[in-house]
Amino acid sequence: MTEQPRMVQVRQRVLKRNDVAAGMLRGRFHEAGVFVVSLVSSPGAGKTAFLERVLRGLHGPFRVAALVGDLATDNDARRLARSGAPVKQIVTGTVCHLDAEMVASALDGWTIDELDFLFLENVGNLVCPASFDLGESLRLVLFSVTEGEDKPLKYPTIFNTADVALITKTDMATAAEFDAQLAHQSIQSVRPGMEVFEVSAKTGAGVEEFLEFLRDRRAALRTYEPGEVVSKG
Amino acid sequence: MHELSIALSILDMAEEEAERRGGRIVAVHLKLGPLSGVVARALASAYEMAREGTPLDQAELVIEEVPIVAYCATCDVEHLPDAFDLRCPGCGAPTPTIRGGRELEIVALEIVS
Numbered sequence: 652m653t654e655q656p657r658m659v660q661v662r663q664r665v666l667k668r669n670d671v672a673a674g675m676l677r678g679r680f681h682e683a684g685v686f687v688v689s690l691v692s693s694p695g696a697g698k699t700a701f702l703e704r705v706l707r708g709l710h711g712p713f714r715v716a717a718l719v720g721d722l723a724t725d726n727d728a729r730r731l732a733r734s735g736a737p738v739k740q741i742v743t744g745t746v747c748h749l750d751a752e753m754v755a756s757a758l759d760g761w762t763i764d765e766l767d768f769l770f771l772e773n774v775g776n777l778v779c780p781a782s783f784d785l786g787e788s789l790r791l792v793l794f795s796v797t798e799g800e801d802k803p804l805k806y807p808t809i810f811n812t813a814d815v816a817l818i819t820k821t822d823m824a825t826a827a828e829f830d831a832q833l834a835h836q837s838i839q840s841v842r843p844g845m846e847v848f849e850v851s852a853k854t855g856a857g858v859e860e861f862l863e864f865l866r867d868r869r870a871a872l873r874t875y876e877p878g879e880v881v882s883k884g
Numbered sequence: 885m886h887e888l889s890i891a892l893s894i895l896d897m898a899e900e901e902a903e904r905r906g907g908r909i910v911a912v913h914l915k916l917g918p919l920s921g922v923v924a925r926a927l928a929s930a931y932e933m934a935r936e937g938t939p940l941d942q943a944e945l946v947i948e949e950v951p952i953v954a955y956c957a958t959c960d961v962e963h964l965p966d967a968f969d970l971r972c973p974g975c976g977a978p979t980p981t982i983r984g985g986r987e988l989e990i991v992a993l994e995i996v997s
Binding site: 665781 | 893920970992
């Protein structure tokens with residue numbers, strides 16, 4: 652005789668483990684007073700080149716560090732370390748995204764209390780990283796002028812989970828016949844109200860404006876009372 | 885392709901529940917929103933592969949896809965937009981407030997004793 656199955660209500664988030672780990676990281680970051688920025692984009696959008704500029708721009712007046720995720724090689728970490736900031740590579744093997752536990756283990760041996768800014772460069776991928784909270788204070792999504800103005804429409808989820816968009820490689824905009832207005836429309840359609848910066852890591856255009864924004868955001872975060880950290884929706 | 889690790893998490897969580905409650909799971913019911921970053925079809929195939937050789941190798945994965953729900957503050961109404969056009973169909977205003985669509989959760993298990 653086959654027994655009739657009984658239905659048991661559960662309601663458990665599948666990524667609960669990551670979300671819990673991310674929540675703990677967010678608490679640690681907040682307590683240490685470090686402003687954490689993650690970067691997501693497709694491969695080749697220019698995350699590392701841009702981050703080099705950012706690290707150079709902040710290093711000195713601010714204490715900055717970066718964790719860089721890639722499937723293989725520590726090329727990016729070595730490149731970024733030239734800025735003088737401490738940099739560590741997270742080699743993910745075949746994993747297509749960073750998760751909160753990888754970030755937590757990579758922080759072993761680091762005293763994050765001594766940092767003002769920490770940057771997390773995710774694996775180049777516009778799909779998978781969208782699902783994983785890393786405990787960051789700010790998520791940046793980058794796309795370059797050569798990728799097409801409709802990139803946000805093609806990958807709406809990652810844009811929707813990010814806080815700020817960066818259009819990169821603007822020095823190539825003319826050659827790529829890039830329509831900036833169209834790009835801004837695409838961004839606003841998937842993430843209304845999103846703040847957007849146009850930058851070129853090559854010429855440095857727009858970088859100072861973005862650094863100003865980062866410094867302001869960090870200053871604003873520092874004025875919060877402990878425990879007032881708002882988690883990502 | 886992170887659906888495989890998602891499928892493995894689902895199996896782990898369901899197994900834990902089954903152990904706690906006793907019995908064998910015959911179906912896992914999942915709620916999935918488009919903004920979770922997980923593709924239903926990819927998850928279904930990943931799950932098929934991942935469940936082999938586990939206590940859940942006969943357990944079906946039932947995915948309920950739920951829509952994005954956006955809220956328009958101007959009209960005080962919720963609407964169901966396409967992922968790529970978050971504007972109120974009534975007034976055309978941008979609707980950044982997302983009230984649904986990020987779901988990726990196990991909602992129920994079917995268990996036989």
